[in-house]
Amino acid sequence: MASEKPQMAAKDENSALFPIFILTIMALALVPYKMAKLFRAASKKSKTIHCQCSVCSQSGKYHKSFFKRISNFSTCSNLTLVLLWIIMVALVYCISHMNTEIKVFEPFSILGLEPGASDTEIKKAYRRLSIQYHPDKNPDPAAHKYFVDYISKAYQALTDPVSRENFEKYGHPDGRQGLQMGVALPQFLLNIDGASGGLLLLGIDGVGILLPLIVAVIYLSRSSRYTGNYVLHHTLSAYYYLMKPSLAPSKVMDVFIKAAEYMEIPVRRSDGEPLQKLFLLVRSELNLDPKNIRQEQAKFWKQHPCLVKTELLIQAQLTRELAALSPALQSDFKRVLELAPRLLEELMKMAILPRSPRGYGWLRPAIGVVELSQSIIQAVPLGARKGVGGSGEGIAPFLQLPRFSETVVNKIAWKKVRTFQEFLDMRMQERAELLTQVAGFSTNETQDVEMVLEMMPSIEIDINIETEGEEGIQEGDIVTMQAWVTLKRGNGLVGALPHAPRFPFHTEENFWLLLGDSATNDVWLSQKVSFVDEAAAKIAASKAIQESKEGAGASLQEINTAVKEAIGKVKNGSRLVMGKFQAPAEGNYNLTSYCLCDSWIGCDRRANIKVKILKRSRAGIRSGLRPVVEDGPSMDDGIEEEEVDEQDEYDDYESEYSEDEDDTKDVKRNGTMANGISHSKAKGSSSEGSSNEEE
Secondary structure (H helix, E strand, C coil): CCCHHHHHHHHHHHHHHHHHHHHHHHHHHHHHHHHHHHHHHHHCCCCCCCCCCHHHHHHCCCCCCHHHHHHHHCCHHHHHHHHHHHHHHHHHHHHHCCCCCCCCCCHHHHHCCCCCCCHHHHHHHHHHHHHHHCCCCCCCHHHHHHHHHHHHHHHHHHHCHHHHHHHHHHCCCCCCCCCCCCCCCCHHHHCCCHHHHHHHHHHHHHHHHHHHHHHHHHHHHHHCCECCCCCEHHHHHHHHHHCCCCCCHHHHHHHHCCCHHHHCCCCCHHHHHHHHHHHHHHHHHCCCCHHHHHHHHHHHHCCCHHHHHHHHHHHHHHHCCHHHCCHHHHHHHHHHHHHHHHHHHHHHHHHHCCCCCCCCEEHHHHHHHHHHHHHHHHCCCHHHHCCECCECCCCHHHHCCCCCCHHHHHHHHCCCCCCHHHHHHCCHHHHHHHHHHCCCCCHHHHHHHHHHHHHCCEEEEEEEEECCCCCCCECCCEEEEEEEEEEECCCCCCCCCCCCCCCCCCCCCCEEEEEEECCCCEEEEEEEECCCCHHHHHHHHHHHHHHHHHHCCCCHHHHHHHHHHHHHHHHCCEEEEEEEEECCCCEEEEEEEEEEECCCCCCCEEEEEEEEEECCCCCCCCCCCCCCCCCCCCCCCCHHHHHHHHHHHHHCCCCCCCCCHHHHHCCCCCCEEECCEEEEEECCCCCCCCCCCCC
16 A cells, blocks of 8 residues: 555656657757758858749749749658647647646645644544545545545554654655656556557557558569669660660650650540641651651551650650640640650660670760750750751750740851851850841840850860879770869859750759760760769869879878869869779770760860870880870871861761761860870860860
């Protein structure tokens, strides 16, 4: 009886502490997480990185309405956080209004006496309370309980010599009390028995074991279908087997539309008539043979309905024929474009995947994938890349500018502005006069064009290829390529979103750096380059430079200096690309470095690199040769003839949409070569390669 009441009080106390326990656990996780988010939000620079022209503003892609903000916020993670914070606030409110007190056993207070009362006073008080609470006098069960639990126990503690001595020494009639520990759980969990206990056990098993197991099974079953880039494995398998080394850029579309994601888009009966109308509008872009047009059309419609629908929807984007789409096709059209960037990225990886006997990827299809990506994002027909007149690049770069059309391009061509590079090289005032007087643009429309031109990236490539710690490059050596890719814009930004008002989704501009041999259609090295995350670029560049310097045996001071220099370059808009490959057989190789942008047309960059591979000598001997710079031929000594011959080889693998024959004839190749050590640098923003012969 003496120990029953403390145990009950302990249970009540533990039950009352349960909300405090839950609040503490939640606060340990939520408060640091929220503080970290607030710190990141406060430290993040509020800089506008998307195009500010009126066309992009009118597209509504960057305008966040009230409902759009709600939809962007209404993600599973955000809603979960809000729910957890609501629960925390409710717990704080409940705890603040809890009226739970730990009652200490005080026998004098229970009997209504002052401490130190005599035995006579104790007996009198007990008799008085017995008349009021004894079961024989008061039939109320509550009075009976109070009499047994408190009055009788207090009287015994004060009249029994041993109990009173224990109370005076230890504060309890039963003597010294041991440490009591409990679990902060609700009362209903502490008093379970019988059927209710079994149901509660099943509930705990279901929530704690079965529910997580079901969620894990669903997650694993779904994630097993996708790659890390949220692309179906069936898509990668199809891209792998359909990708061919001789795949022309015009045929890349045929492989791209065979993604499993596109095959899952439903084809409804009501889509028949709108697709027929759309076919008539985009027929000129479908590469149908005009000599057998009827057979070609019949062959086109005999394809799988999903392939027909997907290709027509992509052509609607390229030709800007969105008015012909029905409301049902509009939703399918957005789904096709939403999936396009990551599918094109995976298709690019399949093109540059090392599969040749020498472990090289394929250059020609890789260029075709990038060209298709540029056309989809800028909504420019693939046929616009075909060279016309004196331009080898076509009118495609012009069509990405605001309010430019084929008619406008033809008008300014009469003023002998036929290439996009000529248009870029004009002074701002000259361009304004050309657009206002010849093309009929207003002042605001001319300003929009200038805004987009300032957003266009200008790329510089500085590449160094060598065998670390050795003179020259021999067969089988592990060769290191170190490339600094620098991006500059007229508006001063580095990382930015491309001007793409006709692409309905946010998309970042990415670059692919390829080191390839156009004569053999090989990609020796490849890497994706992004200018958005500067912090990650600093870490990657610092680590790469540090490892490189340590491998070369540099001192700590030299390493720190090189790392600081690399961080400074990253801040100024450069990105470091490091790669290694095994040197092929002996010979001279005319390589080309490509920096291809997946979002802008006319911003790609090429630089020519000459690499000499020496024959493998005996172990420990590097042929006894010192670096000797081989002077390239002079401008008067047949350089043009050499360039034409090399360009003929390149044209075998160049895009038929980018016929650069006239441009590349003007290319001045740059490359100093000393026993295989090569260094090359290219600058500019157009797709024309440019480099100066170095003596």
